[in-house]
Structures are given as structure tokens and as C-alpha cells.
Amino acid sequence: xxxxxxxxxxxxxxxxxxxxxxxxxGKGTGLDIEEIGxxxxxxxxxxxxxxxxxxxxxxxxAVPYLRMAGEGxxxxxxxxxxxxxxxxxxxxxxxxxxxxxxxSDEEMSVLVMQTLDDHTVVRYSMIDxxxxxxxxxxxxxxxxxxxxxxxxxxxxxxxxxxxxxxFNLNDELCKLTENxxxxxxxxxxxxxxxxxxxxxxxxxxxxxxxxxxxRVLKFKELFLTKADALLHAxxxxxxxxxxxxxxxxxxxxxxxxGPFGFDVGKIIANFLMSxxxxxxxxxxxxxxxxxxxxxxxxxxxxxxxxxxxxxAQGESAMxxxxxxxxxxxxxxxxxxxxxxxxxSIGFCACSLxxxxxxxxxxxxxxxxxxxxxxxxxxxxxxxxxxxLLSMNDKINTIEQFESTLRSFYANINLDSxxxxx
Amino acid sequence: xxxxxxxxxxxxxxxxxxxxxxxxxGKGTGLDIEEIGxxxxxxxxxxxxxxxxxxxxxxxxAVPYLRMAGEGxxxxxxxxxxxxxxxxxxxxxxxxxxxxxxxSDEEMSVLVMQTLDDHTVVRYSMIDxxxxxxxxxxxxxxxxxxxxxxxxxxxxxxxxxxxxxxFNLNDELCKLTENxxxxxxxxxxxxxxxxxxxxxxxxxxxxxxxxxxxRVLKFKELFLTKADALLHAxxxxxxxxxxxxxxxxxxxxxxxxGPFGFDVGKIIANFLMSxxxxxxxxxxxxxxxxxxxxxxxxxxxxxxxxxxxxxAQGESAMxxxxxxxxxxxxxxxxxxxxxxxxxSIGFCACSLxxxxxxxxxxxxxxxxxxxxxxxxxxxxxxxxxxxLLSMNDKINTIEQFESTLRSFYANINLDSxxxxx
Numbered sequence: 001x002x003x004x005x006x007x008x009x010x011x012x013x014x015x016x017x018x019x020x021x022x023x024x025x026g027k028g029t030g031l032d033i034e035e036i037g038x039x040x041x042x043x044x045x046x047x048x049x050x051x052x053x054x055x056x057x058x059x060x061x062a063v064p065y066l067r068m069a070g071e072g073x074x075x076x077x078x079x080x081x082x083x084x085x086x087x088x089x090x091x092x093x094x095x096x097x098x099x100x101x102x103x104s105d106e107e108m109s110v111l112v113m114q115t116l117d118d119h120t121v122v123r124y125s126m127i128d129x130x131x132x133x134x135x136x137x138x139x140x141x142x143x144x145x146x147x148x149x150x151x152x153x154x155x156x157x158x159x160x161x162x163x164x165x166x167f168n169l170n171d172e173l174c175k176l177t178e179n180x181x182x183x184x185x186x187x188x189x190x191x192x193x194x195x196x197x198x199x200x201x202x203x204x205x206x207x208x209x210x211x212x213x214x215r216v217l218k219f220k221e222l223f224l225t226k227a228d229a230l231l232h233a234x235x236x237x238x239x240x241x242x243x244x245x246x247x248x249x250x251x252x253x254x255x256x257x258g259p260f261g262f263d264v265g266k267i268i269a270n271f272l273m274s275x276x277x278x279x280x281x282x283x284x285x286x287x288x289x290x291x292x293x294x295x296x297x298x299x300x301x302x303x304x305x306x307x308x309x310x311x312a313q314g315e316s317a318m319x320x321x322x323x324x325x326x327x328x329x330x331x332x333x334x335x336x337x338x339x340x341x342x343x344s345i346g347f348c349a350c351s352l353x354x355x356x357x358x359x360x361x362x363x364x365x366x367x368x369x370x371x372x373x374x375x376x377x378x379x380x381x382x383x384x385x386x387x388l389l390s391m392n393d394k395i396n397t398i399e400q401f402e403s404t405l406r407s408f409y410a411n412i413n414l415d416s417x418x419x420x421x
Numbered sequence: 422x423x424x425x426x427x428x429x430x431x432x433x434x435x436x437x438x439x440x441x442x443x444x445x446x447g448k449g450t451g452l453d454i455e456e457i458g459x460x461x462x463x464x465x466x467x468x469x470x471x472x473x474x475x476x477x478x479x480x481x482x483a484v485p486y487l488r489m490a491g492e493g494x495x496x497x498x499x500x501x502x503x504x505x506x507x508x509x510x511x512x513x514x515x516x517x518x519x520x521x522x523x524x525s526d527e528e529m530s531v532l533v534m535q536t537l538d539d540h541t542v543v544r545y546s547m548i549d550x551x552x553x554x555x556x557x558x559x560x561x562x563x564x565x566x567x568x569x570x571x572x573x574x575x576x577x578x579x580x581x582x583x584x585x586x587x588f589n590l591n592d593e594l595c596k597l598t599e600n601x602x603x604x605x606x607x608x609x610x611x612x613x614x615x616x617x618x619x620x621x622x623x624x625x626x627x628x629x630x631x632x633x634x635x636r637v638l639k640f641k642e643l644f645l646t647k648a649d650a651l652l653h654a655x656x657x658x659x660x661x662x663x664x665x666x667x668x669x670x671x672x673x674x675x676x677x678x679g680p681f682g683f684d685v686g687k688i689i690a691n692f693l694m695s696x697x698x699x700x701x702x703x704x705x706x707x708x709x710x711x712x713x714x715x716x717x718x719x720x721x722x723x724x725x726x727x728x729x730x731x732x733a734q735g736e737s738a739m740x741x742x743x744x745x746x747x748x749x750x751x752x753x754x755x756x757x758x759x760x761x762x763x764x765s766i767g768f769c770a771c772s773l774x775x776x777x778x779x780x781x782x783x784x785x786x787x788x789x790x791x792x793x794x795x796x797x798x799x800x801x802x803x804x805x806x807x808x809l810l811s812m813n814d815k816i817n818t819i820e821q822f823e824s825t826l827r828s829f830y831a832n833i834n835l836d837s838x839x840x841x842x
Contacts, residue, residue, distance in 0.1 A: 152642070152645045152646060157592065157595065157596045157599055157645070158592040158593065158596055161589065161590060161592040161595065162590070162592065164589060165586075165589045165590055168582060168585060168586045168589050169582060169583070169586055171578065171579040171582040171583065172579065174578065174582065175578045175579055175738075178578055178738060183741055183744060186744065187741075187743050187744045188743065189743070208746075210746075210748070210749045210752060213744075213745065213749060214749065214752060214753055214756065217739070217745075217753060220739065221573070221739065224573045224578070224738055224739065225573060225647055225648050225649050226646055226647055226648075227646050227647075227648055228646050317596075317599060317645055318638070318641065318642065318645065320604055320608075322608050322609065322610075323604060323607065323608045323634075324634065324638075325629075325631075327631070328631045328634060328635065331631060331635065332635055332638060335635065
């Protein structure tokens, strides 16, 4: 079907030709169509059968510009091609963690999928102090299943290169990450967030720290050149929708083959920024303690499940029977997981800095109106970024990571919100 | 044009429709067509104008099977697609180092190009002790120009991903490298070379050495996942044709985006295997001394030219103006080149082992009929592989690499051809 932008008037006719979608919506009276979503990038509609509102789907369509900025900011609608392709892969690998696809159309840049009515965006729920009891476990499982099973350990070589080929041209969104995560926050740049206090700290402590910047560049190089596995590549708490029973991962348009640690480190960074924000949002440390437990659960579950999948895997691009003896394989696995841990902590440090200094902040902190408090929390995140990037390859167990985080946060003076050194 | 296999009868008609080729061959009497090449993979013809034999072209066509083994060993003729694409890139980047393309046809898997009549295959000339005075400089220049200018330092991000996309599906030949360079030689495998003495050494010294094997796997992982730059990916002395004035690089069908060090390390390994072979082929060490000078020249020229290109480069995917201060950039370059050196030595070690233990040997050594001498030279190459892989990341300058090689070779007893420890 030739591309055209759908609207409330043209959607019913478009859906009418799609048997799977009509199975979900059922036959009957008209459709109620409501525009939802934050509208930053795409059009998102919720569509219900008028007389059976529990029969519903979500339709998402990309337009060939940055919707929040208008037609003057062109952005290829190809991003929906990659969102569709990744969601198809995830529907296969981790069907319980992603919306079911009812219809996808790369030509029309349209995706029709399961409605998540009973779930909230985790970032905003975490600002409100909602506890999700399984979230660390769920995120860890999602990471292990998607990263292992698209890696050279979990796939045969030729199949894997053919899967990579589906994502190789997601170049515009990769470039956004390269610039906005790994470049602009570490220099004076017009796109950066302009809080003078936070910026002064960055200028005096990060942007003149050679070691810090060269380590950021090391992780930028990994993002640009290391194709470990199919990444979600934008896995933050705003890409999670959850309730007390389920966790869903959404918004897969950045999907690309990149380094394992990028997804792992980015989601952990977002949990840690929530932790920092609760020096303000909470009156005691109980919610913060829950967050830290869940951060540990993300890694622990990721590691356990990754190794389970590895144990169940036959030959792969990396390993064939008869190459490694049992003790050699054990040592190889140990080094492999350690390397992912080091990289995850490094990428976590980069995410902390970019979400503090770059154009895209996190609502957990940018939503705080009191600028003095906001600046202090921002500086805490930058101090943490600096600490983690100075020692990411010296933290050799998840317990060491936990104690590093606990000591760091224990040194925050609760009255001044400053790091006591 | 629909694919069909060309032969001496059908070639004249095929060429007749190609104006650029006819410009080279000129009009006139008939064509003399001679089948040349080793015939391992492809058909290669030299075509001359009968009455002006200096007017000539080479035509290379891939068939959908491994030619040396026959139609029972299918191998996609897609390999010619990647040979063509790489040669087009190289014609642009390094025109003086590669044959000029007169015609290419991905559908027909055909390449028509410049004849290299006045040049010999470097491997065989080196067996004969021929000195090529500029070869290290030429190879170093080729490596720097092709690797820098297809890297994230030498290209803008989106252009680079689009170039990568042209090579992403060269999956069958990548898999050959993964298996035959990085896997089978390090285990008992039916494809391996069966010299009992050499194999016994490998079994007792390499295939049970955990550290050695895990380092090989580290480099295998880099080959599988690290996309630094467009590699030739089969750069050995049999892919070089030279005379006293010129060096040409041929046979680009393995081209793929991979780690910098792979091309650098592989060509150096082939020079070192020639060095080892001259314990037998030469009566003194003068040729060996020349080889070692050229190995040093490869790296020195590579590094100088890579840094020259970097100095002349504007913004790139990796670096933008204003990110790094001058001293920071200097430190970054130092670490960047050091990392390539470490990886190059590691890949060199892998190449030494695979060319000794794997199916594909080097004529420099496998051509020696005296099995006792051949085994001793093979074991020298394996000892060198082991040494280099045990310390590749501790060799921090090219001078240290040179002294490591000199000490190693100085410990070879010239009578017994054994390493004195």
C-alpha cells in the first residue's frame, strides 16, 4: 500500500481490510478512535469497538518528520521499519514481554498491536513511589533472552548476519545516540540542557577530565563498532509498561546490533536516576532501598538466565563441540560475563551523564521545579557517573557494584544533598 | 544480463558490448583467450588482441560452487559481488594499489580488469628470495588508506553504515574465516593438516593451553563482532602482486567490515612465515633480515599514514570539533594506535597457527618436501604464535615487537632448527 498519513477518518477503512485486527476488534457498531501517546515522534491511536470497549488495538504510524517539531524537522519514517522488525523478533523470542503484533506494514510505516490498558509507564509510577515486585527479574529475563539469543553464542553465523542485515540501515537513530549520548553532553554544545549550576559542575569536573572523556569515547567506539547482539537500544524506564503481574517493553525503533552492555547499563542508569530523585520524592529511604534491590535483580537474573541459555545451546557461531574442555568453557564463561559487567557499568555511567547534561532529561529529576534541589540531584548523578567510569573495569562482581553504590549514596548528606568526600 | 557461465567461445561476444573494455583491447583481429589463475575458486581468463598482445584484460567469473572441488561443493557465486564492491571502493581510495576495473557485472558475477603482466605473486617470489624494496611501505600505505578511510574516524556515521550495508551479507566467506582461521586449527578436526609431528606438538602445547585458546577466542569474537573498517580480510603474500616499481593488492572477495588488526596482523604473519621458511630456502640470514625490516616498515608506514589521514580529517562519526582539547586528542590517538598494535599482534599469532595447522598452508613451508625440516619449521611458527599470543597486549611499541621477534629467532638453533629455551 502506498504511504499516506492515516487519520481518524481513514483508519476504519484501513483496518477493515485486516482480518487479524478485525478478529480482535470484532464486528459490530462503529469504532471509537482516540489519539494517545506523547506525540514526540509518531501518531498513536487507541481504537475500540464502540459497543465493546474491551475490544481494542493500538495503531502507531510514523510520519517523515519529527512530530514534536513539525515538518521543518525531517526524520525518516524508516524508523518504523526497524520498530516493526525488532518487535517481530521480540514477539518470537520474548512474547510475554512485548505487545502482540496484529498487523505491520513497512510501506505504510504502520504497526497495529495489543493495547496495554492495565499497565502504566514505569518511569512515572516510580516517581510516585510504586513498587513493582518482579520488575528486576522481568527486565533481567528480557535482557538475557534477547541479547543471548541474537548473539554469536546463540546463533549460527550466517543466520546471524542475515538478522543483522535487517537492522544495518537504522542509521539515523544510531546517529542520534552517537551524538546525544556519547558526544554533545561532554562538550559545550547548543543542544545541551542549560542549568547554569549543573553546567558549571560539568565544565569544572567532567569536560576537563581527560581520563573521563577518553573512557566515554571508548564506549562511543563500542557503540559504533561492536555488534554483539540485537539491542533495544533505548531501554529506559519510559520504555517499560508494567502492573503488578506483568512487565512490557515497548518502543523498539532504535533497535540495532550493538554491544551487550549498552542495554544493560542504560536501564540500570535509569533506575539509579530514580534512586537519586527519591532524595526529593520520598520522605525516607525505603523506596530507594527497593530500587537498589531491583537493580541487583536485573543483573543477577540477566546473568543466571544468560548462562542457562548458554548451557542449553548447541553449536553456535562462536563455539563448536570439541573446541573447549569443560574447565576451559567455565573460565571462558566467567570472563565473558565479567566483560559484560564492566561494559554495562561503563555504559551506565555514560547514560547518567547524558540524561543529566544532554537535551533529553528524565522526568524524575527535570520535573522537579525547585531549581536548587534539581541542581543538587543532577550533580549527584554526575558524581556517580564520574565514580563509575573511573572504576568500571575494577568492579568484578555484582556484590562489589552494590557496595560501590551503597557507599556512594551513604556519602550523600541528606540535608545539603551534597556528596561528602 | 542473466547469469550464465562464460567460456572461450562466448567471451568475445560478451566483451563486444562493453565500450570501456573495447577501448582497452582496441578494434582489429580476433582475441587470444587463455585460462590462467590457480583455479581454486573461479575461472580467470587473460584476453589479448591477437595482433597487439600488449592490449589485454583479465576476466574473472565466479561459479556457484568451489571450482577446485567441483559442483558437489556448492559455494555461492555471491562472493564475486563482494569482490566487485570492494574493488570499486579500492579503485576510489587507493587506485595505484589495485587493478583498474574496466567492467563489473554483479548479475553475471564477472569482473574485467587490468592485466598485471609485469608483476609476480609475492609469495612465490619471496620463496625465491626476491627483494621488493618498497613493499613494506606500499602495504603500510594500503592498510592506512583503506582502514582509516572506511572507519568511524574517517567517515561520517550514516555514510559509513551505508557502506557497511554493501558488505553485510558476505556471510559465507566470513564463516569460512571463522571456522578455518579461528576454530578448527585449535581442536582435533578432520579438515586440519595431517603432519603427525606438527600435530603432536599442537596437541601437547597449544590445544591444551587454556590461556592460549581463550585468547584465540577473544580474537574470534572480535572478528565476529567488531566492525572497525572495511577489511580486505584475506591479505597475505599470495594476494600481493609486485615488481620493483609497484605493489598491487588483488583478490578482494573476503571484504567485510571487521577489526583493524585483522588485515595488519595477517599480512605480517605471512611475512614472518616466509622468514621462518628461509631457515631452509636461504643459505644465510640476509634475506631474513630484509623481511624483518619490511615487517617493521609495514607497521611504521601504516601508523604514520593513518595519523596523517587523521590529522587531515574534519569531523567524523567518532570526533567532532570542540570535543577534545589538543592534549586529550594526542592521548586518544596514542591509545588508539596502541590498541591496533596489540590486536594486530594477536591476529598475527592466530594466522601463524592456522596456516600451520589448518587446511590452508603456505607454499613457503608446505612446499618443502623434506618432512623432517618442514615439521621443524612448522613448530617454529607455532612457538612464535604461542609467544605472541601470550604477550600481544604487553608489546607497546613497534621497537618492542622487533626485539621480541629478533630474540625469538636468535634462539633458533641453526643446525637442529629447534627453539633453544
